[in-house]
């Protein structure tokens with residue numbers, strides 16, 4: 001399978017390409033992700049060196065915490081990216097990737113902050129907060 005992955009927002013004004021491996025998907029249930037995505041967030045991730053914006057005229061960044069910001073399309077409102085200062089990777093909303101992604105969901109994080117209107121029952125590993133073992137959790 002090719003190691004090139006394309007993706008973009010609903011309207012197409014934001015498009016990106018990843019020339020390298022994508023991390024498997026981690027679902028983040030924190031309150032910030034829920035408010036940004038309207039539900040929990042499913043994030044893949046890529047090394048910054050492998051990631052390139054190919055169309056970004058409508059991309060805006062919202063500083064969502066002291067160290068993190070979230071990229072969204074100012075035309076269609078899609079939430080696409082999460083990036084933390086000093087990290088060498090960018091988290092990419094998995095639903096914005098063109099299919100097939102070849103990915104699978106490997107963890108739920110921040111389940112202590114999960115919404116009270118759904119149940120996490122897919123058998124995938126859960127963490128109350130970040131994934132400390134790998135140090136790659138989102139916030």
Ligand SMILES: [Zn+2]
Pocket residue numbers: 009010011012013014058073074075076077078
């Ligand atoms: Zn858009």
Ligand SMILES: [Zn+2]
Pocket residue numbers: 028029030031032033034041110138139
């Ligand atoms: Zn989150």
